[in-house]
Amino acid sequence: MKLSAIGEFGLINRIRKGGLTMAPGVLVGIGDDAAILEPSRGSLLVATTDLLVEGIHFRFEFASPYAIGRKAMAVNVSDIAAMGGIPRYALIALAIPQEIPVEFVEECYRGLREEGSKERVEIVGGDTSSSSSGLVLSVTLLGEVERDRYLTRKGAKVGDSIWVTGRLGASAAGLAALEAGFRIGGEGVEGITGPGVERLTAEERKALVEVIQAHLFPISRVKEGRALTLAGVVSAMIDLSDGLASDLHHVLVESGVSAKIYQERLPLHPAAMVVGRLLGQDPWLYALQGGEDYELLFTSPEEPWRVEGALAAEGFPLPTLIGEVVEGSEGALLMDSFGDSKPLTGGYEHFRSEVKGLRLAEGL
Amino acid sequence: MKLSAIGEFGLINRIRKGGLTMAPGVLVGIGDDAAILEPSRGSLLVATTDLLVEGIHFRFEFASPYAIGRKAMAVNVSDIAAMGGIPRYALIALAIPQEIPVEFVEECYRGLREEGSKERVEIVGGDTSSSSSGLVLSVTLLGEVERDRYLTRKGAKVGDSIWVTGRLGASAAGLAALEAGFRIGGEGVEGITGPGVERLTAEERKALVEVIQAHLFPISRVKEGRALTLAGVVSAMIDLSDGLASDLHHVLVESGVSAKIYQERLPLHPAAMVVGRLLGQDPWLYALQGGEDYELLFTSPEEPWRVEGALAAEGFPLPTLIGEVVEGSEGALLMDSFGDSKPLTGGYEHFRSEVKGLRLAEGL
Numbered sequence: 001m002k003l004s005a006i007g008e009f010g011l012i013n014r015i016r017k018g019g020l021t022m023a024p025g026v027l028v029g030i031g032d033d034a035a036i037l038e039p040s041r042g043s044l045l046v047a048t049t050d051l052l053v054e055g056i057h058f059r060f061e062f063a064s065p066y067a068i069g070r071k072a073m074a075v076n077v078s079d080i081a082a083m084g085g086i087p088r089y090a091l092i093a094l095a096i097p098q099e100i101p102v103e104f105v106e107e108c109y110r111g112l113r114e115e116g117s118k119e120r121v122e123i124v125g126g127d128t129s130s131s132s133s134g135l136v137l138s139v140t141l142l143g144e145v146e147r148d149r150y151l152t153r154k155g156a157k158v159g160d161s162i163w164v165t166g167r168l169g170a171s172a173a174g175l176a177a178l179e180a181g182f183r184i185g186g187e188g189v190e191g192i193t194g195p196g197v198e199r200l201t202a203e204e205r206k207a208l209v210e211v212i213q214a215h216l217f218p219i220s221r222v223k224e225g226r227a228l229t230l231a232g233v234v235s236a237m238i239d240l241s242d243g244l245a246s247d248l249h250h251v252l253v254e255s256g257v258s259a260k261i262y263q264e265r266l267p268l269h270p271a272a273m274v275v276g277r278l279l280g281q282d283p284w285l286y287a288l289q290g291g292e293d294y295e296l297l298f299t300s301p302e303e304p305w306r307v308e309g310a311l312a313a314e315g316f317p318l319p320t321l322i323g324e325v326v327e328g329s330e331g332a333l334l335m336d337s338f339g340d341s342k343p344l345t346g347g348y349e350h351f352r353s354e355v356k357g358l359r360l361a362e363g364l
Numbered sequence: 365m366k367l368s369a370i371g372e373f374g375l376i377n378r379i380r381k382g383g384l385t386m387a388p389g390v391l392v393g394i395g396d397d398a399a400i401l402e403p404s405r406g407s408l409l410v411a412t413t414d415l416l417v418e419g420i421h422f423r424f425e426f427a428s429p430y431a432i433g434r435k436a437m438a439v440n441v442s443d444i445a446a447m448g449g450i451p452r453y454a455l456i457a458l459a460i461p462q463e464i465p466v467e468f469v470e471e472c473y474r475g476l477r478e479e480g481s482k483e484r485v486e487i488v489g490g491d492t493s494s495s496s497s498g499l500v501l502s503v504t505l506l507g508e509v510e511r512d513r514y515l516t517r518k519g520a521k522v523g524d525s526i527w528v529t530g531r532l533g534a535s536a537a538g539l540a541a542l543e544a545g546f547r548i549g550g551e552g553v554e555g556i557t558g559p560g561v562e563r564l565t566a567e568e569r570k571a572l573v574e575v576i577q578a579h580l581f582p583i584s585r586v587k588e589g590r591a592l593t594l595a596g597v598v599s600a601m602i603d604l605s606d607g608l609a610s611d612l613h614h615v616l617v618e619s620g621v622s623a624k625i626y627q628e629r630l631p632l633h634p635a636a637m638v639v640g641r642l643l644g645q646d647p648w649l650y651a652l653q654g655g656e657d658y659e660l661l662f663t664s665p666e667e668p669w670r671v672e673g674a675l676a677a678e679g680f681p682l683p684t685l686i687g688e689v690v691e692g693s694e695g696a697l698l699m700d701s702f703g704d705s706k707p708l709t710g711g712y713e714h715f716r717s718e719v720k721g722l723r724l725a726e727g728l
Contacts, residue, residue, distance in 0.1 A: 027408065027514070028447075028514070028516055031517075031618070032447070032516050032517050032518075032618075033412060033442075033443040033444075033446035033447055033517070033602060033603060034410045034411055034412035034443045034444055034446070034447045034449070034505075034507070035410070035411045035412070036408050036409070036410055036447065036509065036514050036516075037408065037409040037410075037411060038408055038409070039403045039408075039409055044391065044400050044401065044402055044403075045399075045400070045401040045402070045403055045409065045506070046398045046399070046400055046401075047398055047399045047401060047453065047455055047488065047489060047504075047506060048397060048398035048399070048455070048489060049455040049456075049457045049489065049490055049491055049502065049504050050457065050491050051457035051458070051459050051491050051493055051500065051502055053459045053493060053494075053495050053496065053497075053500065054496070055496030055497070056459070056493055056494055056495060056496055057493065078397075079397040079398045080397075080398055082397035082398070083392075083396070083397055083398045083400065085398070089411065091411055091412070091413040091504060092413075093413045093414065093415035093502055094415070095415050095417045095420070095500065124411065125411060125412060125413065126413055127413055127414050127415050129415055129417060129420055129421065130417075130420055131417050131420060132417065132418070132419030132420055132497075132498065133417075133418075133419070133496075133497030133498050134496065134497050136415065136417065136459065136500050136502075138413065138415050138457055138500075138502035138504075140411075140413050140455060140502075140504040141398075142409070142411060142506075143398070145400065150391070150392070150400050152392055152396050152400075153395075153396050153397070154396075238397060239397060254395070254396075
């Protein structure tokens with residue numbers, strides 16, 4: 001169905017109908033000039049926004065509208081997680097080219113809603129308009145956090161240990177696989193297509209599916225962020241969106257410190273390793289500069305067993321200790337197993353034409 | 365200066381520097397994964413978002429980057445005003461084409477900040493990315509309102525009077541003047557240029573400047589909205605963004621009622637009348653279907669003197685009583701001075717190719 005057949009207000013009504021019944025704390029939801037929300041007593045408000053632009057953050061040849069919706073919500077949820085907060089309400093603004101069918105927009109909303117519902121996020125408002133060029137999707141997410149419990153990029157101290165949750169590099173490997181022409185069709189390893197796919201081993205196919213899934217459907221670490229926040233073991237935290245090198249750099253600059261990172265300790269995703277070998281690319285660059293893993297990077301002044309305990313107690317996988325905070329302003333050094341070091345630089349930055357090392361476009 | 369010379373993080377630093385010192389209630393502002401805000405005790409949160417897309421909502425041939433920033437903030441402030449709220453915090457997301465110079469982005473922010481500062485709105489966060497096509501500007505505004513004081517589109521009752529603040533039609537007349545080739549250069553009526561401008565009377569020049577100003581720099585009615593809210597005289601309220609016909613329709617649908625509007629009572633802006641005559645267009649269509657006046661439309665069960673008193677007591681111009689709420693679901697009727705009536709329809713809607721009556725693109 002064409003958008004022109006139902007118009008803006010018809011679209012808003014369809015979006016509204018797909019919504020849940022009024023969630024707790026929502027006094028006025030979609031369909032008025034603004035949403036009216038009731039903050040939990042005594043808690044602080046956490047607010048973040050992300051704009052996703054066709055051709056920059058996602059490409060229809062790589063991702064379905066459903067996947068685009070899922071990811072747009074996940075990356076915002078991840079920003080709230082990085083502050084130690086609980087995501088609660090979303091505002092969705094969409095600019096839609098005329099030729100895009102209504103069903104496409106509804107699929108995008110289904111993705112937004114499904115990803116949000118994992119963390120009980122309610123869509124409470126937004127804006128729809130036409131677009132003269134590509135699709136633009138803007139997600140604003142509001143959350144809550146206890147007073148004196150929120151975590152920022154500022155606060156890393158000399159001597160703190162540096163940690164990451166999960167494994168790194170899968171998302172960038174997935175983007176590389178998509179760019180190389182691989183696609184996942186249905187469920188499981190059967191659906192994989194791409195150049196020379198019939199000659200690949202079962203392990204390689206499985207790895208390709210895993211990394212493409214990781215790129216299209218990243219998992220935000222809200223519950224892990226909450227466990228760390230409530231345990232009080234973290235001094236600074238950020239989510240890995242631009243790549244370890246770039247995101248660590250933000251923490252170091254804000255905190256006025258430097259860092260040593262031990263390359264051998266980095267939890268490289270096994271599937272990223274397999275795909276790097278397959279595509280002839282360095283999988284370490286996926287992990288260090290690729291970005292979009294949406295794991296949490298944090299520093300802690302506590303004994304390692306206390307940090308591990310904060311996550312283990314809630315049943316989460318153990319985080320990995322990857323380095324330490326040191327004095328100085330020269331940034332991060334990457335140490336290899338021979339004790340040699342080199343500056344850890346690079347990562348994705350908008351408007352910069354060259355990216356050091358592998359050129360990895362930020363993309364869905 | 366080119367964006368590629370300073371990169372995304374250089375741009376963020378320049379934006380950050382332009383900001384005020386930390387405003388009350390802002391615990392973490394620009395430069396982290398999310399903002400941390402302290403809501404006023406006992407108040408409810410008001411949240412709205414608007415996406416402005418180059419070629420749809422604004423055109424560089426009509427508006428400077430500064431003007432685009434001003435208007436982007438004003439339209440969001442207007443949404444908070446329409447709920448009876450106080451705007452407080454803004455999140456700004458920008459997608460910027462490579463070729464746009466840094467100074468352009470800074471001018472846009474200057475406009476956002478200046479317009480926001482009129483109502484003490486603080487920019488607390490956002491997102492910047494490159495754009496493969498046009499400029500996209502997404503503003504999310506958070507505000508506050510007292511519990512049980514907020515106003516929605518729902519609540520108009522049969523017998524209520526219908527009111528508008530200010531005068532109508534100037535913004536649409538301004539867009540029509542811009543489309544006809546008129547431009548305002550410097551200050552005052554001297555700066556006006558356009559086809560045959562040398563043959564225009566002083567009154568016509570002044571009217572052209574006034575309507576173009578009204579279109580480029582709309583004034584949101586926060587203080588008027590607050591006065592009405594606190595006086596407790598309003599049953600439903602909306603801001604005039606899509607045109608009186610369309611916005612009144614929203615109130616009627618949400619409230620389950622119909623309306624009679626008396627055409628002779630509509631406060632048509634005198635400059636819109638002059639410009640309509642000059643351009644050979646019907647100025648009533650500017651007022652009824654043009655939109656972007658950002659005045660408040662509201663209904664009231666109270667005696668007219670009480671409604672007028674709520675605004676007069678605070679030194680604001682009197683609002684205009686334009687009609688009454690009646691039973692039924694047939695929508696609004698426009699009554700002329702002979703007692704004849706016709707359905708009041710039209711107004712701007714995205715994705716609809718034809719707009720009834722005058723074709724007035726929503727544009728800056």
